[in-house]
Amino acid sequence: MDAEPDPERAEFAAEFDVSRETMAKLYCYANLLADWQQRMNLVGPSTLPLIWNRHFRDSAQLLPIAGTGQRWLDIGAGAGFPGLVLAILDPAAQLTLVESITKKCHFLSCVATETGTNTQIAVANVRIENMASQRFDIITARAAASLDTLFDWGLRFAGPRTRWILPKGARVQEELASAAAHFHFDYQLVASRTDSAANIVVATRVKRR
Template sequence: MSDDARAGFAAEFDVSRETLAKLDRYAELLTEWQQRMNLIGPSTLPHIWDRHFRDSAQLLAIAGTGKSWLDIGAGGGFPGLVLGILDPESDITLVESITKKCRFLDTVAHETDTAAHVTVANVRIEAMATRKFDIITARAAASLDTLFDWGLRFAGSGTRWILPKGARVQEELATAAQRFHFDHELIPSRTDSDARIVVAKGVKRR
């Protein structure tokens, strides 16, 4: 794991030594648990700071601090758990249907002292009780139209959807536009020149 990437992350996001120690612990647990279950792509393991932590952290600059977040299909905790560590004023709900992944998320939340404002919901998103969130996010969980379908009942009038997407983002936007009305902007990803972050609001079914 690159010390340069870690130092670069700390400088880019102005991270305190205490917060950096929590992310160090997260990286240790991720490396350890990855041997027992597939939390991230194995080839990305040596690049945790850039491919996972930095990729997640960039969303905080878009959203601002102190928000309530719904992370659909949280998996290994990206982006939601990273955001919870970086922003102790946030209220993060990680939705993950696979129980063993939830055990991992719970372990990291407790060992990084973020469990007080990070909730791990071991349910399918379709079965989760409805409440409204400031921000809805997901990383590699589903296509844009499916995420809108799943997340719409959790969205209030001011909710923003902050969704990292890859090179096929235009295709996904076109497909989603067939079923939903929405306003959006595209923000270039800091970690992948082909990727974009979709920031959508006013999502309604057609």
């Protein structure tokens, strides 16, 4: 990815009030993604030129909802969205990125090292069903599974004040109805900044029926 002026980068920096130093880390991330994408499928190829909006902005929009300094669990971290972006934007955050595919974990660890966020990030190369229980402030996942499945996977990691911040697409109402058949929970919907048809589910007090 070239270093020419990019309106999307400038808009991203302005929208989230990102310093030049932090933008440099995100630019490093973008370059690493482009490089590794040539050898393995990390993101949809058509989305790579749209990285600042489709991936970085889509991830960054979760931070104002959560607030800084949180302990995050990112289920199915994949190429690092949203977890790696959040770590770069919030030096006070601690994130556990759960990813079962080993080569993707190597990528996550490489980006964490190169961007200096490795002290904030734990990469767990394991299926979420097999991960040891612990508590997190925030549970998130991007395109990893349906809402009811995410609740099923994540409940062992949730305490009384845990918030679930989960980006969802146009079928969010169907997912909410399906989840409500198996779980009690409170929620609000926050409109996505990157997709007019999408919302972010912010759920609390999740428990099984």
